[in-house]
Amino acid sequence: MTYIQPIKELLDSVSAPFNHASAMPPSVYTSEEFLQREVSEIFAKEWICLGRASKLANPGDYLTYELAGQPIFVMRDRDGQLRAMSNVCLHRMSTLLEGTGNKRTIVCPYHAWTYSLDGTLRGAPAMTLNEGFCKDSYRLPQIRCEEWLGWIMVTLNERIPPACERLADVHRLIEDYDMKDYVEAFHETHIWDTNWKILAENFMESYHLPVCHAGTIGGLSKLEEMICPPGHATFNYHTILKDDGLPIAHAHPDNTRMKGDRRRTTFLLSIYPSLLITLTPGYFWYLSLHPRGVRQVHITFGGGLSPDFANTTEAETHFAQVKELLDEVNVEDRGCTEKVYRGACAGLAKPGHLSHLERPNYDFAQYLAEKIGGFSRTFQL
Ligand code: FES
Ligand SMILES: [Fe+2]
Missing domain, CATH: 2.102.10.10 (Rieske [2Fe-2S] iron-sulphur domain)
Incomplete structure (x- = not known):
């Protein structure tokens, strides 16, 4: 393996323990050579x-x-x-x-x-x-x-284990949601002017919610109710507890599978490299990303309802509101992630330290370092 400069910088960055960690170096977002490695080592090899x-x-x-x-x-x-x-x-x-x-x-x-x-x-x-x-x-x-x-x-990888095996831990984590049966209500594709990882990382942390989303959902999320556990080999996640403001974010009364706080828990799953799912007991939405050069990302975007909500007209009205809100939230995320790309291209750009709420970002950086630079990750059991 030849170690181009951005790989060296990334390996250096991810070697710090989490309580000293910094964001990834700007070169990983802007280097054409680094992108070529991502395509050949990640997008041509992963599910x-x-x-x-x-x-x-x-x-x-x-x-x-x-x-x-x-x-x-x-x-x-x-x-x-x-x-x-x-x-x-x-x-x-x-x-x-x-x-x-x-x-x-x-x-x-x-x-x-x-x-x-x-x-x-x-x-x-x-x-x-x-x-x-x-x-x-x-x-x-x-x-x-x-x-x-x-x-x-x-x-495109002949040798990778089946997705159902490779992602079995994801399934175990959210088994009671029965995600397989969720019903899609819309799907769209978009192109944004940012590096694919900037958008992936934006999804991985809800630290930006009160600020970037001050105009929409910012006020609904309490930073102290976010749980950001260490990541797994093939994914990371964090959870948020939803209050009573949005009934379809809670389990339907007919749903007897889900118990206690699970009934109002939202999972934000980042399945490597680029499937990002917001899963609530009542609705879901997702982004699946693919790079289009270093400065553009192709986005497959969609969402819908859990089956117990899918056929009720009331839920459809609620979901239409969620979609409207999501569109506004996307405009805010687009603004933030395009600004980060512009910033990362600047000669004076330098990464700062990560908050404890950016644990998934740290794990994602280590995943990239493993795939592209041979870094060896360790996991807590
Ligand atoms: S028929 Fe397809 S290229 Fe000629
Ligand atoms: Fe956001």
Whole structure:
């Protein structure tokens, strides 16, 4: 492994114990070389979330994505199975599908080679005179894809354990929420002008809530009611207790699974590298991030309700209010995270010490240092 300067600076930074820790050095946000390592060592090797599986409900429903520089698509096949494949034609390598939609077959927009929903080549015009051509030997390269608790997870890594194994600790932590059954009410994609890690880290701490979100949710969160435990190998989290202000943040009266304070506990889960979920007993929302160069982030954003709330009109009204609020909160987060990126680019930028409420940020920095710089993490049992 060659240690470029930003990696050296990161390794230096994460070696401090938490009670002396500082924020990550600015170079990790601005260096093109560091980004290349993130793409090859993290985004090409980890499980990456492309949103909720329910958005591809019917055979032929698809979405396209650029995963670590590879155009891919995910499609529900005729047997109801989700499949991820290379989105590159096997003839002269045009990309095949655009955006999202539904197809009965996949027809290349260049010379109309036509593929079935499982990626096998069904037909190719005017190819009978090439004696070397055999239709049956063509199939779009398949990419690993799993549905994990209702999430579409994909990876380019042949060797990584299944998502359900790798993320088993996340599941154990929030088992009584039954996240798999949460019903998505909206999903959108956005591009913001900031480094992907700045947005991920913004999600990981609620320290900024009273200030950055003074105009919206800032007043609802008490810093002393936030719990920020040390992170795990594949994720970190913190929790907030919600007061009575928003009924859908609490367990539904019909929900008898959840007990005591769990009924009003919000989990903020950061599943490495970039799936960020706010999970309450009544509703959820999430961001899944992918870098677009050092200075832009592609965001898959969505949310919805737990099943006991999903079919009640009253809850829908509440959720519509939450969505409205989320949109305003996003505008505030966008302002804060774009400012941090501008700041990180400054010659005089220097990281300061972290608050105890930024424990997840410290753990995330160590995760990055492990993946990119071979740092060895230790965990408390
Ligand atoms: S590139 Fe796809 S059919 Fe020619
Ligand atoms: Fe925020």
